[in-house]
Amino acid sequence: MQRIVLKLGTSVLTKGTERLNRQRMLELVQQVAELHTAGHELIVVSSGAQMAGRERLGFPDLGKSVPAKQMLSAVGQSHLMRVYQDLFDIFAISSAQILLTRDDLSDRVRYLNARDTLDTLIEHKIIPIVNENDTIATEEIRVGDNDNLSALVASVVDADLLIILTDQPGVFTDDPRKNPAAALIQNVARISEDLFEIAGGAGSSVGTGGMVTKIQAAQFASRSGIKTVIASGSEGRVVSRVAAGEQIGTTIEPAHNRSDSRKRWLLTDRAQGSLLVDGGAAKVLLQGGASLLPVGIREVRGEFERGATLSVLSPAGREIAQGLSNYKSDDLRQLCGRKSSEIVAILGYSYGDAALHRNNLVLL
Numbered sequence: 001m002q003r004i005v006l007k008l009g010t011s012v013l014t015k016g017t018e019r020l021n022r023q024r025m026l027e028l029v030q031q032v033a034e035l036h037t038a039g040h041e042l043i044v045v046s047s048g049a050q051m052a053g054r055e056r057l058g059f060p061d062l063g064k065s066v067p068a069k070q071m072l073s074a075v076g077q078s079h080l081m082r083v084y085q086d087l088f089d090i091f092a093i094s095s096a097q098i099l100l101t102r103d104d105l106s107d108r109v110r111y112l113n114a115r116d117t118l119d120t121l122i123e124h125k126i127i128p129i130v131n132e133n134d135t136i137a138t139e140e141i142r143v144g145d146n147d148n149l150s151a152l153v154a155s156v157v158d159a160d161l162l163i164i165l166t167d168q169p170g171v172f173t174d175d176p177r178k179n180p181a182a183a184l185i186q187n188v189a190r191i192s193e194d195l196f197e198i199a200g201g202a203g204s205s206v207g208t209g210g211m212v213t214k215i216q217a218a219q220f221a222s223r224s225g226i227k228t229v230i231a232s233g234s235e236g237r238v239v240s241r242v243a244a245g246e247q248i249g250t251t252i253e254p255a256h257n258r259s260d261s262r263k264r265w266l267l268t269d270r271a272q273g274s275l276l277v278d279g280g281a282a283k284v285l286l287q288g289g290a291s292l293l294p295v296g297i298r299e300v301r302g303e304f305e306r307g308a309t310l311s312v313l314s315p316a317g318r319e320i321a322q323g324l325s326n327y328k329s330d331d332l333r334q335l336c337g338r339k340s341s342e343i344v345a346i347l348g349y350s351y352g353d354a355a356l357h358r359n360n361l362v363l364l
Contacts, residue, residue: 002160003041003122004243006032007150007217010047011167012233019055020048020080024233026087028165031239032127033091040243041122043157044095045130045150046084052076077131084129094126099133105152105268115156122157151217152268155224162221163242164214165233170249171211173198188252191219218252223364224267228252266309266322266362273302273329274311274319275355282314285321288363291354292323294335294343304329310356323361326351 008028015021032042050069053076054060062068081097088095098118104110121128132149147164154162174182188195199211211230218228229242231249242248277285281296292312304310306328312321327335327347332355334346340353 001039001041002243003043003157004035004161004163005043005045005150005154005157005159006239007045007146007162007164008047008233009146009164009166010051012165013046013048014051015234016167018051018059020052020083022083022087025083026090027237028233028239029084029087030091031237033088033093034240035243036093036125036127037091043118043122043128043130043153043159044084045146045153046080047131047146049073049076049080049131052080052083055079080131081129088127095129096121096126098128098130100130100149100153101133102152102268102270104133105156106270111156111268118153118157145213147213147217148220151220151224151226151228154221154226155267159221159226161243162217162226162228163239164217164228164230165238166211166214166230167233168211168230169232169235170230171195171199171215185250186247188218188250190255191215191222191252220267222252222255223362225254227254266324266360269309269322271311271322272308273300273304273325274313275300275332276313276315276317279315282320285312285361286363289358291358292321292356292361293340293353294332294338294355295340297332297336297355300329300332300336302329306331306351312356312361319364321356321361321363323356326355326357 013020013025015024032044036042050072053072053074056075056079057072062072077097077099085095100114104114118128130149130153132146150162150164168176169184171185171188172182173185176182196212196215199215214230218230221228229249229251231238231242235248238248275292275297276299277292277296278298281292284290284296285292304325306325308325310323310325311319312323314320325332331347335343335355338346343350343353
């Protein structure tokens, strides 16, 4: 049996219109219910709150101010959940609403609380329905789109599979709306910069993310050891067929085996600074199993305290790892390029030989 995170975009729920399409939602809920009854564990990450709010209020013209969007989300969340629960009631299945922000998943204690809540809901055969808490989220704490939120949730619950449904059949070699010769990319072993360029900009006019955010989500899931499928929500019985292993849409393979819980949390945390390392340190890190020592650090960027999450950058500036710092930024600036045996002489104390210990380091 599989643990599956299913992300449903606004364009999927509305079938491209300006209101929730109950028939489409029922088709999707039925597939979720069937997999649930068969023993699979499912978490739904659903967009559509603002659209549901507009529908509930009679499509008012409120402009694009942040308070207006937050008001629509507040109205729409309850409306959207009522529709979901009415549909799940047909199959005698309970659902529960979970509202999250990036802060909830960046803080270690709140991350564990979120994981425990989701695990407990699943254990009691309840379908969690997750959305970003747009009613209170600010730019600093929000994820920004439900594609990336779905990947974060998949990492939190250690999912086997992330299914992202959209209004496109998958990822193409070019924009199929502009180039009829564009071909569907069925399988991606490793996400490259070329794939982001192919994905282009924003997609549907009714959602907050385009194909780029779906590629970002798939990349994060891949780093967490999770397979992702990006497919069309209008494809017949798409959820059931993907869960059964049928090739539909674009499949992005896991980059490596599952990370442990602590390292998955490191992936969700927002870096508070960065360390530029030399070629030797980058090579040793990428081979795996090594800590980052001060001698390999060329530059410290940002201001941070001991225990902060940092990005590790290769000499070319590419992010290759993320980890927890044993030292604050001022200390590391004094230690740049120096041997670990000199730490006490330089600082007057030591928190260990490593700037980032391998146990608190995840490769990207």
